[in-house]
Structures are given as C-alpha cells and as structure tokens.
Amino acid sequence: MYNLQDFVQKSKNGDISAFMELLKEKESLIYNIAFSYTKNPYDAEDCISEASIKAFDKLKQLRSEEKFYCWFISILINVCRKNVKTSKSPSSEEDLHNIRDEFSYQSVDDKLIIEDLLCKLKEDDREIIVLRYLKDYSIKDIAMIMDMPLSTIKTRIYRSLAYLREKNGGMKNEY
Structure with missing residues (x-):
C-alpha cells in the first residue's frame, strides 16, 4: 500500500526513486496544471522538470509530509507563472x-x-x-x-x- 509519509521521508533522505513515485502518483493532475498555464505540452513538461528539481532540492524545508502535493503544486505554479511571463502570454x-x-x-x-x-x-x-x-x-x-x-x-x-x-x-x- 502507498504510504505518503514514508515516501516523503525517504525522499527527504535523498531517495530520488521515492520522490519520482510521489510525482507519478499525481502525474495527470501535475501535467494538467502545468498545461493549463503553458498551453503547450513541451513547455508543460519543462516546467514539471524544473519544478521537480527545485522541489527535490528544497524538500528538507517541507514541514508537513501530508502537505507534499500542495507544496509541490505551489512550486509548479510559480515555475509556470515565471515561464509564461518570459514567453509570449496567451x-x-x-x-x-x-x-x-x-x-x-x-x-x-x-x-x-x-x-x-x-x-x-x-x-x-x-x-x-x-x-x-x-x-x-x-x-x-x-x-x-x-x-x-x-x-x-x-x-x-x-x-x-x-x-x-x-x-x-x-x-x-x-x-
């Protein structure tokens, strides 16, 4: 069975595969949010990659494991907003x-x-x-x-x- 807190804790300890499993769990939601900002599948994937790198680097700052997805999505939205501002805005x-x-x-x-x-x-x-x-x-x-x-x-x-x-x-x- 999938245990969010265990996977977040393993990720905090540097286990990148546990981190990737966390992202896979909400893959379609993460993609839909990125796509709704970028309007382009390639840009959405770039934003997801950038947000994933930032989140993994800052994972130790996450105080509450159960808020992982909200925390990650806030990082993703910020990356997407930055991306949209630097590209032509739709x-x-x-x-x-x-x-x-x-x-x-x-x-x-x-x-x-x-x-x-x-x-x-x-x-x-x-x-x-x-x-x-x-x-x-x-x-x-x-x-x-x-x-x-x-x-x-x-x-x-x-x-x-x-x-x-x-x-x-x-x-x-x-x-």
Missing part, C-alpha cells in the same frame, strides 16, 4: 479554450457558459475558482498554493461567485 480566449478539454461537463452549453463566465474574472480569481470548483482543492490548500492568507481566498471566492452570478443574470443553482 490571450484569455486561448486560455479558456484549452481549459475546456480538461473538464467534463454535462453539455456543450454548460462548457460555453462556464468558459464565458471564467473569462470575465481576473487571472488570480480565475485560478482560485478553477482550483476550488474544478480541481476540488480545499480553501486551505488553495491558500497555500496561491501563497495568500486564508481570509483573502475566502473573500475572493465570495466576490468572484457574486460577480459571476451577477454576470449570469442572477441565476442560482437549480439543485
């Missing part, structure tokens, strides 16, 4: 078309509505909403990934959802 329209294929919705209409609404948010707010509602991260984990206070994340989610409701004609969930 338009938000391109960004949303690439996000479309990553998630499954009940209908094409749902995809179009969600893409249109996400396009109306600022980049940081969009990232927070995507991490919370499309990637199912906890608010605490998002605060760690985005390197923001928990209260700021809660406020941004509340304001973003209020803004999206307003832009969507005040509609609420029909559940």
Whole structure:
C-alpha cells in the first residue's frame, strides 16, 4: 500500500526513486496544471522538470509530509507563472479554450457558459475558482498554493461567485 509519509521521508533522505513515485502518483493532475498555464505540452513538461528539481532540492524545508502535493503544486505554479511571463502570454480566449478539454461537463452549453463566465474574472480569481470548483482543492490548500492568507481566498471566492452570478443574470443553482 502507498504510504505518503514514508515516501516523503525517504525522499527527504535523498531517495530520488521515492520522490519520482510521489510525482507519478499525481502525474495527470501535475501535467494538467502545468498545461493549463503553458498551453503547450513541451513547455508543460519543462516546467514539471524544473519544478521537480527545485522541489527535490528544497524538500528538507517541507514541514508537513501530508502537505507534499500542495507544496509541490505551489512550486509548479510559480515555475509556470515565471515561464509564461518570459514567453509570449496567451490571450484569455486561448486560455479558456484549452481549459475546456480538461473538464467534463454535462453539455456543450454548460462548457460555453462556464468558459464565458471564467473569462470575465481576473487571472488570480480565475485560478482560485478553477482550483476550488474544478480541481476540488480545499480553501486551505488553495491558500497555500496561491501563497495568500486564508481570509483573502475566502473573500475572493465570495466576490468572484457574486460577480459571476451577477454576470449570469442572477441565476442560482437549480439543485
């Protein structure tokens, strides 16, 4: 059985194969996050490699083994952001078309509505909403990934959802 704390501890002791097993465990999530920033499979792989090297070098700084994936993803996001800033930045329209294929919705209409609404948010707010509602991260984990206070994340989610409701004609969930 896979034991996260054992693998993290082995990795901290210099076992690179244990570290690679940790990354393999969430391989598709890691790739999807990198691709959502870079919009290019080669750049996504480069960012993952760079983030992996940085994370392995700084692994001893990780205080809580159970937070390994949040910690690694925050490093990955920072690497991807740096990569996107140094390369030509894609338009938000391109960004949303690439996000479309990553998630499954009940209908094409749902995809179009969600893409249109996400396009109306600022980049940081969009990232927070995507991490919370499309990637199912906890608010605490998002605060760690985005390197923001928990209260700021809660406020941004509340304001973003209020803004999206307003832009969507005040509609609420029909559940």
